[in-house]
Amino acid sequence: MTTLRRFVADDLFKFNNVNLDPLTETYNISFYLQYMAQWPDYFVAAEAPSGSCMGYVMGKAEGAGKLWHGHVTAVTVAPECRRLGLAEELMEILETVSEKIYNGYFVDLFVRVSNKVAIGMYEKFGYSVYRRVLGYYSGADSEDAFDMRKALPRDVRKESIVPLPHPVRPEDLEW
Amino acid sequence: MSALDRQLRPIYEALDSYNNKQAVALCTKALKKGENQTIKALKAVALDRLGKEDEALEICDEIKRTRPTDDAVLQYICMVYKASKKTQDVIDVYTAAYNQAPRNEELANHWFMALVRVDDRKQMQQAAMKIQKQFKDNSRYLFWTIMTIWLQRVRQAKNGPEGTKGMLATLTERMLIKAAEDGRIKDYEALQLYIEVLETHGKTTDALAVINGEMGNLCKVQADRKHIVARLCKANKSWGPLRAVSKELLLASPDDWLSYCNYIEALIQILRETTDADSRSNIIEQARSLFSVLESKASSGKRTKRGPLLAGLELEKALQTNKLQEADLPKLSGLVMEYLEKFGSNLSCFDDVRPYLSLVPANDFDGLFQELQKIDAKGLTIASVRRLVTIEKIRRWSDTKLTADEANARAEHYIAAYKATVPLGADFDERELQPGDDYILLLAHTLLDRHAQKRGVFFAVVYQSRGDFACSSDTAAEDRSMLADVAAVLEYGLARSKFNYQIKLLLIRVYVELGKKLFLDIVLSIDAMRIDICAGVHKRMFDVAKTMDIKQIQHDTLSYLFTDDIELLGCPETSLRALVTSLTIYGSNERETPEMIVQAFKFGTYSKIPEFIRFRDRLKNSLQYNVSQRQLYRVEILRRFPALDNLGYYLEILDENILSFSDDYISKLSDNRDLTLLANWTSSGKPIGEVVSGTAFPRKRDAWLKLHALIPLILRGMCTEGAPLPADDLTDLKRAINEAQEQNEDSEQLTAADILLEVAGAVVAARTHADTSASPGKWDSKTWTGILDRLKRASFHPFESILLRLFA
Ligand SMILES: CC(C)(COP(=O)(O)OP(=O)(O)OC[C@H]1O[C@@H](n2cnc3c(N)ncnc32)[C@H](O)[C@@H]1OP(=O)(O)O)[C@@H](O)C(=O)NCCC(=O)NCCS
Numbered sequence: 001m002t003t004l005r006r007f008v009a010d011d012l013f014k015f016n017n018v019n020l021d022p023l024t025e026t027y028n029i030s031f032y033l034q035y036m037a038q039w040p041d042y043f044v045a046a047e048a049p050s051g052s053c054m055g056y057v058m059g060k061a062e063g064a065g066k067l068w069h070g071h072v073t074a075v076t077v078a079p080e081c082r083r084l085g086l087a088e089e090l091m092e093i094l095e096t097v098s099e100k101i102y103n104g105y106f107v108d109l110f111v112r113v114s115n116k117v118a119i120g121m122y123e124k125f126g127y128s129v130y131r132r133v134l135g136y137y138s139g140a141d142s143e144d145a146f147d148m149r150k151a152l153p154r155d156v157r158k159e160s161i162v163p164l165p166h167p168v169r170p171e172d173l174e175w
Numbered sequence: 176m177s178a179l180d181r182q183l184r185p186i187y188e189a190l191d192s193y194n195n196k197q198a199v200a201l202c203t204k205a206l207k208k209g210e211n212q213t214i215k216a217l218k219a220v221a222l223d224r225l226g227k228e229d230e231a232l233e234i235c236d237e238i239k240r241t242r243p244t245d246d247a248v249l250q251y252i253c254m255v256y257k258a259s260k261k262t263q264d265v266i267d268v269y270t271a272a273y274n275q276a277p278r279n280e281e282l283a284n285h286w287f288m289a290l291v292r293v294d295d296r297k298q299m300q301q302a303a304m305k306i307q308k309q310f311k312d313n314s315r316y317l318f319w320t321i322m323t324i325w326l327q328r329v330r331q332a333k334n335g336p337e338g339t340k341g342m343l344a345t346l347t348e349r350m351l352i353k354a355a356e357d358g359r360i361k362d363y364e365a366l367q368l369y370i371e372v373l374e375t376h377g378k379t380t381d382a383l384a385v386i387n388g389e390m391g392n393l394c395k396v397q398a399d400r401k402h403i404v405a406r407l408c409k410a411n412k413s414w415g416p417l418r419a420v421s422k423e424l425l426l427a428s429p430d431d432w433l434s435y436c437n438y439i440e441a442l443i444q445i446l447r448e449t450t451d452a453d454s455r456s457n458i459i460e461q462a463r464s465l466f467s468v469l470e471s472k473a474s475s476g477k478r479t480k481r482g483p484l485l486a487g488l489e490l491e492k493a494l495q496t497n498k499l500q501e502a503d504l505p506k507l508s509g510l511v512m513e514y515l516e517k518f519g520s521n522l523s524c525f526d527d528v529r530p531y532l533s534l535v536p537a538n539d540f541d542g543l544f545q546e547l548q549k550i551d552a553k554g555l556t557i558a559s560v561r562r563l564v565t566i567e568k569i570r571r572w573s574d575t576k577l578t579a580d581e582a583n584a585r586a587e588h589y590i591a592a593y594k595a596t597v598p599l600g601a602d603f604d605e606r607e608l609q610p611g612d613d614y615i616l617l618l619a620h621t622l623l624d625r626h627a628q629k630r631g632v633f634f635a636v637v638y639q640s641r642g643d644f645a646c647s648s649d650t651a652a653e654d655r656s657m658l659a660d661v662a663a664v665l666e667y668g669l670a671r672s673k674f675n676y677q678i679k680l681l682l683i684r685v686y687v688e689l690g691k692k693l694f695l696d697i698v699l700s701i702d703a704m705r706i707d708i709c710a711g712v713h714k715r716m717f718d719v720a721k722t723m724d725i726k727q728i729q730h731d732t733l734s735y736l737f738t739d740d741i742e743l744l745g746c747p748e749t750s751l752r753a754l755v756t757s758l759t760i761y762g763s764n765e766r767e768t769p770e771m772i773v774q775a776f777k778f779g780t781y782s783k784i785p786e787f788i789r790f791r792d793r794l795k796n797s798l799q800y801n802v803s804q805r806q807l808y809r810v811e812i813l814r815r816f817p818a819l820d821n822l823g824y825y826l827e828i829l830d831e832n833i834l835s836f837s838d839d840y841i842s843k844l845s846d847n848r849d850l851t852l853l854a855n856w857t858s859s860g861k862p863i864g865e866v867v868s869g870t871a872f873p874r875k876r877d878a879w880l881k882l883h884a885l886i887p888l889i890l891r892g893m894c895t896e897g898a899p900l901p902a903d904d905l906t907d908l909k910r911a912i913n914e915a916q917e918q919n920e921d922s923e924q925l926t927a928a929d930i931l932l933e934v935a936g937a938v939v940a941a942r943t944h945a946d947t948s949a950s951p952g953k954w955d956s957k958t959w960t961g962i963l964d965r966l967k968r969a970s971f972h973p974f975e976s977i978l979l980r981l982f983a
Contacts, residue, residue: 009783010790028763036780049436
């Protein structure tokens with residue numbers, strides 16, 4: 001009982017029940033609008049029958065050559081709508097867009113190393129840790145991130161997900 | 176490296192490291208060796224950053240007169256112009272440059288974007304057309320032209336002259352048809368624009384032909400394409416095809432709520448057009464069997480989806496409310512029970528079934544409520560707690576007014592139930608909700624109900640003693656202690672669930688209410704010892720608010736939850752900070768959103784252009800913006816008193832634009848406040864914030880906005896010696912007061928406004944009739960005693976009254 005549709009600018013006025021979650025960042029206006037302007041298919045909202053926001057996923061395509069890939073910038077679900085398989089559906093959409101519209105080699109994402117729930121979830125969806133990024137999250141709650149990846153069909157030999165043996169620093173990231 | 180590069184590099188480095196002084200020095204030195212526009216422009220940038228705006232602009236104007244075409248030079252001087260909001264100069268500079276070098280595509284782009292930033296649609300169109308002619312092969316410019324015409328039509332849609340509207344519409348449509356014929360619609364965004372234009376003109380049949388035809392393949396995701404078809408069928412009132420396409424969508428994705436709604440709507444319309452009873456029941460049976468197919472499909476996957484079962488409820492409800500079928504209460508009741516049985520332990524379960532609860536006979540829930548009585552603390556699991564909480568909410572929803580004893584018993588039950596759940600969540604990540612959190616809210620709600628009932632009594636006491644405006648300290652104390660109990664309950668829950676925003680928001684509202692009451696006590700001198708407690712309440716309120724990390728767009732949608740009435744709390748410094756912070760989003764909107772509209776043009780995301788414009792306007796015309804700004808003025812005025820010079824200066828710099836108060840202005844404001852956030856599970860659906868404050872919450876602002884625009888404007892008139900006081904303002908104030916009275920605004924606020932009216936009237940009289948030596952001292956002494964008398968009585972309202980003492 002979910003309506004999945006493109007996220008629109010007006011949704012920013014009503015996504016509070018989702019964004020008041022401590023693990024969900026609220027960015028500035030241009031951050032969201034830039035995604036909508038540049039990758040409109042990658043930003044999907046889940047709407048409840050009442051019209052309230054249940055969650056959303058935002059992503060983008062980036063990279064070059066064999067590193068051309070889809071990236072999950074945020075996936076989040078309102079506390080009252082969790083464990084219904086919504087994150088799974090949203091991630092499936094993002095993977096479809098990465099594969100069908102952008103034809104990428106893999107999908108990747110960053111997650112706080114302490115966010116056990118999300119890490120477990122991504123593993124269940126077929127993602128694996130590619131490398132650790134030291135001090136990726138800065139500010140008051142500074143923390144390392146895992147860079148997790150899942151290969152798409154275009155990466156036939158699954159080269160993109162072979163884990164790196166050593167952690168890297170944020171300045172070493174390609175994108 | 177060229178000689179110029181060698182000169183430029185250190186300048187760039189200085190600028191990059193924000194070493195602006197050094198950058199200026201380097202530029203000056205380099206310019207001594209010879210004239211160079213790039214360096215000059217960089218000097219302007221550095222000067223501007225140092226706050227030397229005038230010098231910077233002077234240099235820019237000088238460069239502007241030479242009609243530069245160099246890209247870097249243009250960019251730098253436009254940075255300075257933009258920072259000073261001199262948008263017309265930006266446009267002039269680029270127009271001149273483009274006219275000199277019309278083949279320079281990059282310049283052409285800059286020129287067009289400069290126009291986009293200021294949203295001059297007519298000029299945008301002219302520019303786009305010129306550029307399109309110059310660079311014929313690039314379809315993007317064709318679509319810019321089309322878009323700019325379409326945007327003019329969008330702007331005129333509301334109140335433009337019919338003729339122009341029609342012309343713009345036809346023009347857009349014709350250009351798109353031509354573009355389609357020429358094969359220039361080559362991506363999904365262009366296709367969407369084409370369809371939207373046809374749709375807006377009511378040409379849904381044409382639009383359907385487009386999406387179903389060859390061009391529809393531009394939409395790569397099948398479901399998206401079908402959703403467009405469904406939307407168009409609906410607009411076209413083609414119920415048969417709408418039902419068919421919705422069915423296809425549902426078979427592919429049995430949880431797609433929009434398609435269920437479309438299916439049901441189509442079905443209802445088809446039934447209305449069907450007179451024969453047999454065919455009707457046939458059609459209904461088809462729907463029911465489709466839903467049961469979907470249900471088995473939805474439960475065969477790894478996770479049972481809620482859609483089909485809930486859609487079954489929606490269908491029965493629609494049949495009933497449209498009187499297309501005899502009410503079958505047992506059936507509905509059965510469906511609700513089945514849903515509760517299957518999905519009762521989902522957190523969202525209550526919200527899912529809420530729309531259907533009123534269709535269930537009251538007694539049917541009794542069996543469920545029985546379950547609540549016997550809680551076996553040992554046998555509890557997270558799932559069973561969630562299920563119990565769902566039932567608790569239904570019970571609260573079904574409750575008619577509880578007696579005091581019943582309410583007490585209920586409260587005790589919630590406490591016991593909550594305590595039993597605590598061990599279950601002991602190992603949770605602290606960022607997750609605790610399983611029993613909603614018991615805390617149910618308990619708080621119950622206590623708030625009781626407080627609300629009592630409040631009637633408190634009010635009566637205050638009302639009776641209106642003469643001296645004091646209520647007995649006993650009742651006041653009881654009122655406060657009931658609120659304090661609620662706060663304690665919420666704090667108790669918050670200690671175990673640190674990130675529960677429901678608990679926090681309600682706590683904030685309770686503290687604001689408590690703070691208002693305590694402050695009133697202080698002003699009334701009932702209990703001057705309470706200053707410390709009062710300050711403690713404010714502090715805790717702001718601390719809780721701070722942990723919510725409200726930022727960016729939330730300043731517009733959520734601030735009201737902790738800034739409404741903040742000016743009545745008697746903590747000017749903290750209020751000021753909160754208000755100033757919340758106002759930052761409107762500046763961000765002015766800065767950021769136009770750039771994003773530019774981005775949408777750049778990436779050819781046509782659907783987003785009107786969408787972003789609408790978004791920008793909603794924020795620009797935000798009601799909350801107007802409220803916060805007026806609150807800020809109020810707090811500032813109070814803070815500056817009694818330093819008269821300071822106050823007078825402040826009053827002079829008020830922004831008159833935002834202090835507009837015409838009906839037209841106020842009715843066009845956009846209310847973006849998120850009113851849906853705070854949970855309340857009663858059937859009346861009364862917002863819990865209203866239960867806390869006993870008045871409309873958030874406040875009705877129409878009359879308030881007028882009053883609080885006029886008050887500072889009139890005060891300004893009074894403070895500026897020798898300036899005529901516009902008599903019109905006074906008439907307007909009188910009118911606004913009357914309006915507010917009709918809307919039951921707080922009477923204490925109105926008393927102050929009323930007095931202001933009187934004093935200002937006297938000032939007007941003094942300034943117009945008497946000679947220059949007129950002073951308040953010459954006024955009729957009787958008027959003065961009258962005013963003073965009222966002032967004393969209004970003294971519980973510190974703000975205006977303090978100010979007015981100034982004139983006594
Ligand atoms: C992580 C999050 C997006 C999951 O959303 P969701 O809609 O509840 O996830 P799903 O229902 O699709 O769950 C998919 C699977 O993930 C795992 N999972 C999700 N939440 C879990 C939890 N709280 N505990 C254990 N496993 C969990 C389960 O394996 C689950 O499958 P199952 O329900 O069949 O057991 C949600 O908890 C959230 O919004 N968290 C805050 C924001 C965040 O952390 N985002 C990720 C940042 S990179």
